[in-house]
Amino acid sequence: MNKFTSVHDVPNIKQFVTDALALKANPYANQDLGKNKTLGLVFMNPSLRTRLSTQKAALNLGMNVMVMNLDKEGWALETQDGVVMNGSTVEHIREAAAVMGEYCDILGLRSFPKLNNREEDYSEDFFNKFVKYCGIPVISLESATRHPLQSFADILTIHETWKPIPNPSQGEGSRRPKVVLAWAPHIKALPQAVPNSFAEWMCKAQVEGMIDFTIAQPNGYELSEDFTAGAQITHNLDEALVGADYIYVKNWSSYAEYGKVLTYPDGWMMNNEKLKLTNNAKVMHCLPVRRDLELSSEILDGPNSLVIHQAGNRLWAAQAVIKAILEDLK
Numbered sequence: 616m617n618k619f620t621s622v623h624d625v626p627n628i629k630q631f632v633t634d635a636l637a638l639k640a641n642p643y644a645n646q647d648l649g650k651n652k653t654l655g656l657v658f659m660n661p662s663l664r665t666r667l668s669t670q671k672a673a674l675n676l677g678m679n680v681m682v683m684n685l686d687k688e689g690w691a692l693e694t695q696d697g698v699v700m701n702g703s704t705v706e707h708i709r710e711a712a713a714v715m716g717e718y719c720d721i722l723g724l725r726s727f728p729k730l731n732n733r734e735e736d737y738s739e740d741f742f743n744k745f746v747k748y749c750g751i752p753v754i755s756l757e758s759a760t761r762h763p764l765q766s767f768a769d770i771l772t773i774h775e776t777w778k779p780i781p782n783p784s785q786g787e788g789s790r791r792p793k794v795v796l797a798w799a800p801h802i803k804a805l806p807q808a809v810p811n812s813f814a815e816w817m818c819k820a821q822v823e824g825m826i827d828f829t830i831a832q833p834n835g836y837e838l839s840e841d842f843t844a845g846a847q848i849t850h851n852l853d854e855a856l857v858g859a860d861y862i863y864v865k866n867w868s869s870y871a872e873y874g875k876v877l878t879y880p881d882g883w884m885m886n887n888e889k890l891k892l893t894n895n896a897k898v899m900h901c902l903p904v905r906r907d908l909e910l911s912s913e914i915l916d917g918p919n920s921l922v923i924h925q926a927g928n929r930l931w932a933a934q935a936v937i938k939a940i941l942e943d944l945k
């Protein structure tokens with residue numbers, strides 16, 4: 616693997632999940648692989664899980680790690696070409712990314728969308744320029760439109776926890792879990808990166824026969840169709856929850872009315888009452904989560920919550936990705 620920026624970099628999800636679970640069972644088996652190799656983690660936005668799990672994953676593989684909060688600790692970056700830099704920007708991304716490429720063997724980058732201009736965010740201009748000018752393999756730590764390390768940990772968590780109930784009428788084997796991506800309320804306009812990416816991974820996992828996938832959101836909150844091909848899509852949350860085995864709770868802002876917080880109907884916060892509609896579903900969230908706004912405390916503190924297990928699996932997802940890239944480094 617020579618980069619990890621979306622599910623399109625993964626030939627087979629099931630195989631990748633198997634690789635990650637092998638690392639979970641034996642975390643320190645590949646310590647020689649990363650010896651004298653350096654991972655640089657570059658953040659333009661805050662992070663708890665991504666920063667720590669990716670760092671630990673690299674350490675488990677014997678790598679050195681450097682972390683930089685480029686938005687706060689670096690020079691103000693210029694990204695446009697052909698501008699006379701006589702304003703507030705000090706260094707061009709052409710030089711900044713290229714220099715970091717000199718110091719590292721692999722780079723991770725987090726750069727959220729600005730949510731002002733949809734075309735600009737969805738062009739992934741900043742991310743793509745960074746990839747181009749650093750000249751080494753790049754791992755997305757969440758870009759403007761995707762968060763593939765999160766989605767990999769999510770499918771890993773579903774695969775690992777699914778205890779299928781054998782159904783004799785369907786012969787040997789058992790049914791696939793019903794996974795529902797459920798929109799949740801928020802006070803701010805949040806990116807679509809997590810749900811876009813989750814949808815993209817789940818649609819591919821559905822094609823691979825791993826799950827059945829449904830998305831529920833209020834009117835006006837539909838995701839870009841580029842990420843949802845093959846998903847069941849509904850505006851009726853209660854209907855979507857019937858028979859659900861996994862509910863992935865997440866807020867996102869409107870793609871159509873980009874950057875705006877629209878009004879939305881009541882009844883979109885997941886709580887124990889709604890859980891009764893499901894097949895005793897496990898509840899997931901990428902975190903950070905705003906308690907009792909997006910998701911009820913009773914769920915987060917109760918037996919159906921998978922959020923901590925899911926966050927723990929970020930480590931094994933990151934380790935599988937870094938390992939696959941190290942194996943391809945010349």
Ligand SMILES: NCCC[C@H](NC(=O)CCC(=O)O)C(=O)O
Nearest residue numbers: 757803805806808809901902903
């Ligand atoms: N990396 C995980 C999610 C990051 C981001 N959440 C946030 O910005 C939450 C901010 C808040 O709740 O104020 C998102 O939704 O894309």
Ligand SMILES: NC(=O)OP(=O)(O)O
Nearest residue numbers: 662663664665901902
């Ligand atoms: N879920 C996730 O990416 O968390 P952080 O933003 O804290 O890294």
